[in-house]
Amino acid sequence: MSLSALKRAVLEANLDTVRDGLVMATFGNASGIDRTTDQVVIKPSGVAYDTMTAEDMVTVSLDGAVVEDRLRPSSDLDTHLVLYRAFTGIGAVIHTHSTYATIFAQALMPIPCLGTTHADYFRGDIPVTRHLRPGELGDRYVAATGEAIIETFEGRDPLEMPAVLVAGHGPFVWGRTPKEAALNALILEECARMAWFTKRLNPQVEPIPDALRDRHFLRKHGAQATYGQTERL
Amino acid sequence: MSLSALKRAVLEANLDTVRDGLVMATFGNASGIDRTTDQVVIKPSGVAYDTMTAEDMVTVSLDGAVVEDRLRPSSDLDTHLVLYRAFTGIGAVIHTHSTYATIFAQALMPIPCLGTTHADYFRGDIPVTRHLRPGELGDRYVAATGEAIIETFEGRDPLEMPAVLVAGHGPFVWGRTPKEAALNALILEECARMAWFTKRLNPQVEPIPDALRDRHFLRKHGAQATYGQTERL
Amino acid sequence: MSLSALKRAVLEANLDTVRDGLVMATFGNASGIDRTTDQVVIKPSGVAYDTMTAEDMVTVSLDGAVVEDRLRPSSDLDTHLVLYRAFTGIGAVIHTHSTYATIFAQALMPIPCLGTTHADYFRGDIPVTRHLRPGELGDRYVAATGEAIIETFEGRDPLEMPAVLVAGHGPFVWGRTPKEAALNALILEECARMAWFTKRLNPQVEPIPDALRDRHFLRKHGAQATYGQTERL
């Protein structure tokens, strides 16, 4: 994918989060990475969505050096970069303050896997990070947010669990492409909403059995996936 | 109804579920059957709603043999077929993950008949299936889902109760036509939403009396129906 | 107001309920009365809102005799007529199944007056009828619904409390004009929604003081009203 194609894909992912009702005001940012050049393309900081163009996307290197500097990059850039460096299989990162995912992040509670909607995209409960420590709130705050995510994912496969809740803050979501990350952000929000209401209706309900969860997750992901038109079209 | 008319009706029912906010991403599928030829028309798998055409609908026989195979049918096809074979009075089936109906399915709880909105369309509480057993999660998973629905409906008239909640998954809804099934899917979601909030407001509330329920259900269904313009127009 | 102007006003009130999200499918009906001729204009039964015209409105006399009979009137006509005969100051009636008002009706609980939004339109808690008795569910069911409302309003001024919840069913709302009744139906729904969430947040909260309630109600209603541009424009 060329840099300009990546910029268009990142713009579209940013706009998807707005169209899907996941982002209010300028609260959100999407980025993508070209793994052949290690260039990261990210939304500029504080620019209105309705006038944003692909050319407004900011390009930086994987270590954060600015490649093009017409606009300042999203203030969450360093979190994205930490994720790209640690999760080498991912190609896009999205941050939103979507309502129900943020509610779970504020409540410091993981989103339990209560149904197949959830299992189709996330293989288990969606984890929440620990709160940052006072010493992590200084200049390196944004990078430290990413590092707390990495810490939470020790022993996990980020492609089987493409989302996390940052404590007291909101979700970060990823995927192989900007389009996939945007879809994951949408599904995450709906699963959070349904989990909230399911637990109030039946506080005793348990996550669905592992076998049912995997039946759904593996239908859409991995080598044995059978969903969609991929093989046929 | 000709096959092409049935395809258009099935397409419209699929689009209705999106317009009514019952389907997110590609999470849903509607089908219809021509009972004179036993041909079933169903949405293709994983195709975007905004570009879908009537010609994209897939035609299969009642035993699942593909009649036209340009696109792969919905991955839930086998559930639809089991329902058509067992419920001979129905002409259309719709599956969604609509939010509140799915919440009841995840909570493993039936939707109680708490008002006349519900009773106008569903003659009693909307049942939930048992969870599938480990042995039912293999190759025959999708058909086994249909069989669990049939098991749940022993002793019930599917035209008096045109919906079911599949445990940990979501609703299946049906009707005599694709249009009627789409309306039932919409009403189901609203009744689920109102039931959720009613029970939190007054946990002691009971289903409405049977006589009031039947007064409403029979006003709109069956030989004595008096609602609408049928006799006059 | 001429009969054709009344029909247009009644059509608009019906469409307002749809535009305001108070009516799903064909679940609702608005009517108006010309008090000089005692002619009542009401929505036809089961006709789709998007193709409905002013000419489709059905005209009947106050005792229910059909004046024009091209279409069958709303199946709830007899409830409207009972209200017009008993509440001689009202000029329009609207019935919806709007979500939160119906939730209170299903929970058999009045909507408490918890804020000035409510007090601007309704002078106190919005009452709920008793359930109809088995003997009232036969041919006279629809009229009996109206009579249960009248019974609930003994000692009340219907212009100070222009709404009621029918137990297990949903709200009936009225006003001096179709436009005012449609506004009351919208405010009712929002007040029901806010009351639901307020009571969960603080179960101990009491209705606002009578003096504050009347300060707001009388600012917008009655001889001392000061709100809007009436005197100036």
Add this chain to the structure above:
Amino acid sequence: MSLSALKRAVLEANLDTVRDGLVMATFGNASGIDRTTDQVVIKPSGVAYDTMTAEDMVTVSLDGAVVEDRLRPSSDLDTHLVLYRAFTGIGAVIHTHSTYATIFAQALMPIPCLGTTHADYFRGDIPVTRHLRPGELGDRYVAATGEAIIETFEGRDPLEMPAVLVAGHGPFVWGRTPKEAALNALILEECARMAWFTKRLNPQVEPIPDALRDRHFLRKHGAQATYGQTERL
């Protein structure tokens, strides 16, 4: 800013509250002040939003004397004026009955600072006024509402806490400009909604640590702000 530019900005802020779903019917009003002339521009009372023009905005002096009197000013004018006189750093005031903020106002409970979304705009819990006393409900009711807000803000910096809940009524919000006040009104509503759901999910959750709160608030406000394109563009 010229008077006509201020009128356009105030009109836009009024329309923003409608576009953002914060205002139903005519329940809301926005104003702005020109601090060089002490002229206040405010929405007229009870005029429909869809036909309102910048010329319909009403201009008054800071002591309430009408400068232009074609239309009657918002019935809440006196509350706005009290705020402008006491909070000399603010340039705009907005009043809405937005759903979740009003729910907290009705519940007589402050909105706790449970996440960074909140902390980005409000430095701590959003306070609620005391109920007005019987003697304050007469002719000076609207001004007394403003005075109760001032009383609540003793010891607070209104630019660090640009919102308040009036007990049993709804929110007042402000900012340096009409545009900023409108954004604050939107964020307030979303934070109220998320706080409501967070507290039900985890009743034990505490406000986020002060250091995290200030890390976010000071990133967007005050001399050390680093968010957006201000320095670069």
